[in-house]
Amino acid sequence: MTTSTSICCIGAGYVGGPTMAMIAKQCPDIPVRVVDLNQSRIDQWNSDNLPVYEPGLDEVVKEARGRNLFFSTDVQKCIQESSIIFIAVNTPTKSFGVGAGRAANLEFIEKCARTIAECSTGHKIVVEKSTLPVRTAEAVKRILHSSASGATFDVLSNPEFLAEGTAVEDLLKPDRVLIGGESSAAIETLAKVYERWIPRDKILTTNLWSSELSKLTANAFLAQRVSSINAISALCEATGADVDEVARAIGTDSRIGPKFLKASVGFGGSCFQKDILNLVYLCEHFGLKEVAQYWEQVVCMNDYQKRRFSARIVRTMFNTVSDKKIAILGFAFKKDTNDTRESAAIHVCRDLLDERARLSIYDPRVPESQIRNDLQLAFSDALGGLSDKHKQLIDKNVTVHKSLLEATRDSHAIAVLTEWDEFKSFDGKQVFDSMYRPAFLFDGRNVVNRQQLTEIGFEVHSIGRASEVLL
Ligand code: NAD
Numbered sequence: 001m002t003t004s005t006s007i008c009c010i011g012a013g014y015v016g017g018p019t020m021a022m023i024a025k026q027c028p029d030i031p032v033r034v035v036d037l038n039q040s041r042i043d044q045w046n047s048d049n050l051p052v053y054e055p056g057l058d059e060v061v062k063e064a065r066g067r068n069l070f071f072s073t074d075v076q077k078c079i080q081e082s083s084i085i086f087i088a089v090n091t092p093t094k095s096f097g098v099g100a101g102r103a104a105n106l107e108f109i110e111k112c113a114r115t116i117a118e119c120s121t122g123h124k125i126v127v128e129k130s131t132l133p134v135r136t137a138e139a140v141k142r143i144l145h146s147s148a149s150g151a152t153f154d155v156l157s158n159p160e161f162l163a164e165g166t167a168v169e170d171l172l173k174p175d176r177v178l179i180g181g182e183s184s185a186a187i188e189t190l191a192k193v194y195e196r197w198i199p200r201d202k203i204l205t206t207n208l209w210s211s212e213l214s215k216l217t218a219n220a221f222l223a224q225r226v227s228s229i230n231a232i233s234a235l236c237e238a239t240g241a242d243v244d245e246v247a248r249a250i251g252t253d254s255r256i257g258p259k260f261l262k263a264s265v266g267f268g269g270s271c272f273q274k275d276i277l278n279l280v281y282l283c284e285h286f287g288l289k290e291v292a293q294y295w296e297q298v299v300c301m302n303d304y305q306k307r308r309f310s311a312r313i314v315r316t317m318f319n320t321v322s323d324k325k326i327a328i329l330g331f332a333f334k335k336d337t338n339d340t341r342e343s344a345a346i347h348v349c350r351d352l353l354d355e356r357a358r359l360s361i362y363d364p365r366v367p368e369s370q371i372r373n374d375l376q377l378a379f380s381d382a383l384g385g386l387s388d389k390h391k392q393l394i395d396k397n398v399t400v401h402k403s404l405l406e407a408t409r410d411s412h413a414i415a416v417l418t419e420w421d422e423f424k425s426f427d428g429k430q431v432f433d434s435m436y437r438p439a440f441l442f443d444g445r446n447v448v449n450r451q452q453l454t455e456i457g458f459e460v461h462s463i464g465r466a467s468e469v470l471l
């Protein structure tokens with residue numbers, strides 16, 4: 001690799017930050033500049049309080065920051081100084097206009113392409129790191145080629161497969177790195193960066209469109225497995241089968257495999273739903289109605305699973321939770337992250353607040369401001385307006401606590417919504433003694449020690465298991 005390789009990444013979020021930190025760690029001779037328009041996010045990346053909570057990330061950032069890893073808001077200057085430019089900005093579902101609720105909003109991608117076109121000189125490799133609809137590179141290329149400065153560009157697709165909570169491990173030892181493109185020289189330049197720590201046979205190269213589509217497809221397949229096992233969990237609850245036993249039994253079939261078979265209150269996160277809806281929209285666009293309906297069902301099943309969980313709480317608690325205190329354990333969309341985007345907890349809390357329950361929420365990593373903001377958004381209309389009635393409901397009926405013991409004290413029920421390790425082994429006796437009777441526990445992640453808690457006196461309701469009272 002030429003020593004002139006230098007990297008700029010536009011977007012300092014959950015992908016841009018950790019991904020670039022890992023590249024900088026592994027390639028100390030390559031300058032890596034991460035830029036964002038959001039000043040406070042950049043300030044946090046430059047502080048001891050990183051904006052993204054990921055086990056092991058602090059160490060990676062500390063090793064490289066100031067050496068060859070830099071965080072800045074000077075987007076244009078960093079683009080000018082770099083030979084490879086990653087675009088890792090957000091691509092949320094459109095909330096307005098054509099394709100609202102399904103298509104990806106490519107506004108931020110287009111703005112990045114225009115900025116790169118405006119301020120570049122010489123030759124640059126532009127890398128799509130964000131998850132994009134297939135054939136987005138076509139539009140990116142057209143914008144770049146309109147550059148008035150005479151700059152030339154190669155466009156590559158290099159989607160990211162890391163999962164939050166395990167990002168550092170995933171970046172260190174990925175199952176594969178995928179690079180799609182038309183120029184073999186550009187592909188080779190990027191492959192050489194990854195080759196510093198990833199075996200060559202794990203670096204797959206494809207054409208641009210296969211690479212873009214593989215990312216959407218991978219997320220659709222993963223989400224489909226969760227929806228499939230969640231669909232079976234409903235049948236288990238009705239029949240006396242146990243979904244964890246079923247998952248173990250089918251997961252040992254090497255053709256099926258054991259991963260992504262954990263039944264839950266529903267998948268969350270910033271990407272599964274967004275990427276499937278994007279896939280659905282693409283299929284509809286190409287006139288593939290049946291294919292669109294097939295994938296949309298994965299999201300419908302997930303919505304059903306979230307609704308089913310809150311309905312079960314209400315039904316079990318004698319058909320009313322009004323003015324009852326329910327402790328919500330976990331608000332993040334999975335453990336080991338502070339991210340709450342599309343968290344199932346938001347939906348369950350909204351349903352329970354609609355029933356006028358009082359919620360006492362505890363999550364080890366999500367700040368109170370984020371929880372309140374998410375709940376306000378959940379009650380807002382399409383234009384973001386929140387009625388006074390809903391604002392008062394949240395202000396009056398939601399408290400956020402700093403520990404599990406505080407949150408569960410004097411409660412009528414506990415709902416476990418994130419699988420944080422500390423929820424697997426809390427002091428059941430102490431919690432039970434402080435609760436009303438019957439002491440209900442609804443385990444949306446099947447993580448608590450059901451037998452031990454039942455022996456203490458809890459009435460435990462798990463996902464995909466008929467309630468003891470029915471058996
Ligand atoms: P994010 O919202 O955490 O970060 C995106 C950042 O881009 C924000 O900080 C925003 O301020 C910045 N940004 C937007 N427009 C900009 C512009 N014009 N110039 C400079 N900065 C700009 O998003 P994320 O979770 O990091 O996801 C980024 C992309 O990666 C998405 O397409 C997502 O689908 C994909 N992805 C995410 C994950 C994940 O685990 N979060 C994993 C794989 C892929």
Ligand code: UGA
Binds near residue numbers: 226266
């Ligand atoms: C997912 C993919 O796993 C990543 O490969 C991908 O890069 C990323 O989306 C993305 O494109 O953003 P992430 O959403 O961070 O990663 O986390 P996952 O571990 O996939 O979990 C997603 C949701 O599914 C979580 O709510 C999790 O609790 C739930 N889940 C997962 C289950 O309910 N059961 C399972 O067996 C697995």
